[in-house]
Amino acid sequence: MQQNTAVKYKAIVMGGSAGSFSVVSKILSNINPDFKYPIVICMHRLKHIRSGLVEGLRLKSNLPVIEPFDKENIEGGKVYLAPSNYHMFIEIDATISLSTEEVYNHSRPSIDHTFMSAATSFREKMVGIILTGANKDGAMGMREVHVRNGYTIIQDPATCDVQTMPNASLQLFKPNKLLSPQGITDFLNSL
Amino acid sequence: MAIGPTINDIKEITAALSLKLKLDYTNYAFSFLRRRLALIYCTLKIKKTETFLEDIQTGKVTQDFCYFFPVAEDELFRDPSFWRSLRTKILPALGDNLSFWFPELVSAEELYSLLIILEEEKLTHKAKIFCNIQSCQRIEELKQGKISLKNIEIHKSNFKRLELHSKFEDFFTEDNAYAVIDEGLMQNVAFLNDNYFNCIPNQQIACTLFRNRMLYYNGKMQCQSEKYLHQCLGKGVFMVLGIKEQISKENELLFELFDNSEQIYQVL
CATH class of the missing domain: 3.40.50.150 (Vaccinia Virus protein VP39)
Structure with a gap:
């Protein structure tokens, strides 16, 4: 496990439901301002509300938070938030591609889609983190990250408002770490 | 049971489609091609890529492809x-x-x-x-x-x-x-x-x-x-x-x- 943290990552990919906003805010407000990896976040959100979430995260975050356009490059030290009503995929050339394909797991954006594509593109050179949430979206994607030897972190269900999402992942594989929000922040700051 | 296309399958299929439909399918985003062709394999119950390629060349499946490949909008007045x-x-x-x-x-x-x-x-x-x-x-x-x-x-x-x-x-x-x-x-x-x-x-x-x-x-x-x-x-x-x-x-x-x-x- 220690070996994993020594390799260079291409991205940190995080997923959670709408209720994970406070956890994501906490992590981004305590992350080192010189954090060098890109952070890609897929959070369930209201379909028809285009603004508010990214502005809210910008207020808290030590890193710039971007709601990316299609085909935008992923760069280190920036946070990329999946736009409302679009799925967000990570391509092999480290660009973002968006899609209006069918709703998946009752969600668009779907966390599974983001994790699956990131796992395919980055394989062992990514960290996948699943946070608190009220449905199973993200569990299959996190399993794919695990299968492709990415580093996996599940928010400790004991620290979650709703445990469905982390528990669904725990039923599919054993993660590298089970951490509280503060533990996740400390881990990221140690990279 | 349906199968999913491999990278080589996707290359062959998009080349055949480009010839048949006179549109450059080889330059669709690769991850999209992979997802969409997997969906088509599943929907049309395709068991062999060779058969699918033949059916593209003869035109047997081109209308089905044209129906299922593009992403349909699912909302009136989206945005x-x-x-x-x-x-x-x-x-x-x-x-x-x-x-x-x-x-x-x-x-x-x-x-x-x-x-x-x-x-x-x-x-x-x-x-x-x-x-x-x-x-x-x-x-x-x-x-x-x-x-x-x-x-x-x-x-x-x-x-x-x-x-x-x-x-x-x-x-x-x-x-x-x-x-x-x-x-x-x-x-x-x-x-x-x-x-x-x-x-x-x-x-x-x-x-x-x-x-x-x-x-x-x-x-x-x-x-x-x-x-x-x-x-x-x-x-x-x-x-x-x-x-x-x-x-x-x-x-x-x-x-x-x-x-x-x-x-x-x-x-x-």
């Missing part, structure tokens, strides 16, 4: 603020030329949204709408004027956000599991049964609706498409992209941004 902009900013700027073009229409929702806005503004009789659609089955469905009631609450919620004078029920009647649009709204719609690289409208267009279509292209094909559309459209013609799309850096001198938040451009 209501765009449709408000169309009504309050674009329509007043068009003058007498009310000709619209959907270079790659897939589903009814996008077309019917435009038709309702035109009817609200009492412009239906003056407008002409051209729609390129590769699937014959899609064209027949669109002509029937039906949309599924599955997403009716989303449709109505988006409609409410438009703050029109009319009611949703003024445009649709319910028929079993469908809402059927008033057929009078369809009077000036023309369907072109080919892709937009091979067939374009036979009159000057004033506004092109191309929302969320280039998401599925790779960068090379997006550039080609933008250049081609720039050539087809005259100076000042509106071109609308999805709210999370942008004209590529390579072609940014060909278009001028008209509305930044809705990604509405005008040809330079």
Whole structure:
């Protein structure tokens, strides 16, 4: 496990439901301002509300938070938030591609889609983190990250408002770490 | 049991499709091709890639492919603020030329949204709408004027956000599991049964609706498409992209941004 943290990552990919906003805010407000990896976040959100979430995260975050356009490059030290009503995929050339394909797991954006594509593109050179949430979206994607030897972190269900999402992942594989929000922040700051 | 295509399968399939349908499928975004072809393998119960390739060459599956491959829009008035902009900013700027073009229409929702806005503004009789659609089955469905009631609450919620004078029920009647649009709204719609690289409208267009279509292209094909559309459209013609799309850096001198938040451009 220690070996994993020594390799260079291409991205940190995080997923959670709408209720994970406070956890994501906490992590981004305590992350080192010189954090060098890109952070890609897929959070369930209201379909028809285009603004508010990214502005809210910008207020808290030590890193710039971007709601990316299609085909935008992923760069280190920036946070990329999946736009409302679009799925967000990570391509092999480290660009973002968006899609209006069918709703998946009752969600668009779907966390599974983001994790699956990131796992395919980055394989062992990514960290996948699943946070608190009220449905199973993200569990299959996190399993794919695990299968492709990415580093996996599940928010400790004991620290979650709703445990469905982390528990669904725990039923599919054993993660590298089970951490509280503060533990996740400390881990990221140690990279 | 259906299988999914491998990387080599995808290369062979897209090459065969490009030849057969005269559109460069090799330059769709690769991850999209992988997902979409996997869906087609599953839907059409394809068991062998060799058989699928033969069926493409003979034309046996091309209509099915044209039906299932493009991503259908599933909301009427997706991004209501765009449709408000169309009504309050674009329509007043068009003058007498009310000709619209959907270079790659897939589903009814996008077309019917435009038709309702035109009817609200009492412009239906003056407008002409051209729609390129590769699937014959899609064209027949669109002509029937039906949309599924599955997403009716989303449709109505988006409609409410438009703050029109009319009611949703003024445009649709319910028929079993469908809402059927008033057929009078369809009077000036023309369907072109080919892709937009091979067939374009036979009159000057004033506004092109191309929302969320280039998401599925790779960068090379997006550039080609933008250049081609720039050539087809005259100076000042509106071109609308999805709210999370942008004209590529390579072609940014060909278009001028008209509305930044809705990604509405005008040809330079």
